[in-house]
Amino acid sequence: GQNIDQPTEMTATEGAIVQINCTYQTSGFNGLFWYQQHAGEAPTFLSYNVLDGLEEKGRFSSFLSRSKGYSYLLLKELQMKDSASYLCAVGGAGNMLTFGGGTRLMVKP
Amino acid sequence: DSGVTQTPKHLITATGQRVTLRCSPRSGDLSVYWYQQSLDQGLQFLIQYYNGEERAKGNILERFSAQQFPDLHSELNLSSLELGDSALYFCASSPNGQATNEKLFFGSGTQLSVL
Numbered sequence: 001g002q003n004i005d006q007p008t009e010m011t012a013t014e015g016a017i018v019q020i021n022c023t024y025q026t027s028g029f030n031g032l033f034w035y036q037q038h039a040g041e042a043p044t045f046l047s048y049n050v051l052d053g054l055e056e057k058g059r060f061s062s063f064l065s066r067s068k069g070y071s072y073l074l075l076k077e078l079q080m081k082d083s084a085s086y087l088c089a090v091g092g093a094g095n096m097l098t099f100g101g102g103t104r105l106m107v108k109p
Numbered sequence: 110d111s112g113v114t115q116t117p118k119h120l121i122t123a124t125g126q127r128v129t130l131r132c133s134p135r136s137g138d139l140s141v142y143w144y145q146q147s148l149d150q151g152l153q154f155l156i157q158y159y160n161g162e163e164r165a166k167g168n169i170l171e172r173f174s175a176q177q178f179p180d181l182h183s184e185l186n187l188s189s190l191e192l193g194d195s196a197l198y199f200c201a202s203s204p205n206g207q208a209t210n211e212k213l214f215f216g217s218g219t220q221l222s223v224l
Contacts, residue, residue, distance in 0.1 A: 041218075042111060042113075042218060043213075045212040050210065089152075092209065095157075095209055096167070096208070096209070099144075101150070
């Protein structure tokens with residue numbers, strides 16, 4: 001089976017940097033995704049990591065360490081519109097994609 | 110707009126009833142996925158279809174069933190509804206059905222309320 005842990009809630013200030021962590025235990029590993037979900041809306045794709053290291057995409061970066069079962073999403077220059085839930089999802093054996101419970105980020109002025 | 114269409118957006122019904130949720134995938138995508146999202150839980154995978162065939166099954170109750178039609182749209186049928194089935198149901202699609210290394214495109218969801 002798969003187990004994914006991420007903090008339930010985080011708060012940060014506009015303009016700051018925030019790091020959202022995700023740890024996982026999985027049978028088989030085929031990649032890790034981060035999705036953003038605004039309240040009541042559909043999740044949208046942010047990033048995908050399959051190899052160790054940092055993937056940078058504008059203000060957002062995602063890091064993966066397969067040996068540690070660990071990933072983080074880094075958001076820079078926070079904006080109010082970044083207030084949302086961030087979902088970590090791990091691809092495991094049998095083409096199964098499992099989502100974590102999500103981290104609700106609140107950005108304050 | 111993800112290109113995935115879900116109807117209806119809202120559904121209110123009573124316990125014991127049966128409902129059907131509909132999903133049309135993005136043009137060109139062969140695979141659809143159904144997820145359930147409750148307030149106290151994350152996205153729970155229910156079932157996946159690829160080109161009309163069931164490909165993967167998650168935590169789907171026996172009261173729930175789904176199918177994908179030749180035109181690739183999908184329907185999720187929920188029967189003998191219980192209060193605990195109240196949730197947001199998402200459909201997602203991807204080109205080749207490789208959920209572990211393809212990004213998913215989600216529809217806007219159907220909010221089901223069972224009273």
